[in-house]
């Protein structure tokens with residue numbers, strides 16, 4: 001597993017906020033306040049001026065691990081961090097494939113355009129057309145358990161769900177409520193090209209199969225874990241997952257794959273290879289017929 005080793009320019013500021021949290025522990029002595037350096041990034045929401053009417057965005061800043069407080073809250077944050085990065089091993093009853101949450105939400109959910117969770121606690125509850133309901137963050141997490149992990153939901157009031165929410169809350173510290181961060185989700189490719197899955201097979205062979213395997217099965221380790229996750233087959237995400245959709249998969253691949261070389265594929269290559277692997281056999285999702293009950297189905301929906 002890789003560490004959360006990306007320290008943003010606001011680390012000093014965040015450290016101070018974290019120290020404030022730790023100060024809430026009754027037994028903790030009050031530390032002398034550390035001098036606060038002026039933040040390098042503007043400490044106000046920035047407006048994306050590239051799109052008229054685009055919502056305000058807050059800069060993505062990864063909190064320093066040292067700001068996880070001592071005591072029961074810190075224990076929950078650390079447990080949550082473990083659960084999202086070793087999901088298969090820690091929650092075998094809830095995971096039906098070979099993935100961890102962080103197989104897609106890279107580096108503990110801290111990477112822009114790889115589904116980051118920084119600021120996520122402030123943007124939920126959210127109305128979603130897929131189930132035509134207002135979803136709280138626990139619902140959204142369970143959606144990924146049932147679809148992306150091809151598994152079963154956690155009880156919303158379980159200690160494990162609480163730990164995951166505690167971790168996401170710690171990640172979200174300092175982001176104003178209701179303001180999404182820069183790089184939330186995966187930046188969709190504008191003017192989507194018409195995909196050519198046959199060319200996608202070539203791209204796959206040249207740029208993906210070395211890690212994900214010629215048959216998309218990934219690379220399993222002797223202890224039953226995965227060094228490289230599966231892209232299709234029984235140990236992949238199911239047909240109901242967001243990653244089964246063309247625009248979503250192409251955007252993830254464009255910015256994040258091949259691992260460590262995000263942004264190197266052309267838009268066409270990202271669409272071609274996504275069209276190739278998403279249509280390979282994968283687990284079904286039994287409740288798919290109940291999706292989008294009131295309309296709003298995206299153009300790349302698979303069913």
Ligand code: HEC
Nearest residue numbers: 099100101103104140141144145148184185186237242243
């Ligand atoms: C196969 C890839 C994959 C895996 C594994 C996965 N997710 Fe997701 N997740 C997604 C996609 C795709 C989205 C939707 C992102 C988008 O469309 O912008 C998403 C969205 C989310 C969101 C909402 C993000 C937002 O900005 O609204 C949360 C929270 C989340 N996932 C949590 C989890 C958790 C917790 C796990 C593990 C139990 C997990 N995910 C596993 C692919 C995955």
Ligand code: HEC
Nearest residue numbers: 102103104207208211227228229230231253257258259273
């Ligand atoms: C150097 C090895 C490597 C290469 C090459 C590579 N990947 Fe990945 N890929 C990974 C790893 C490792 C992860 C999981 C990330 C993690 O656990 O931190 C991943 C995750 C993924 C995921 C989300 C998780 C899943 O299994 O569904 C997709 C989709 C994906 N890669 C597609 C691709 C595509 C398409 C290519 C070729 C353009 C590619 N990858 C090339 C290593 C690689």
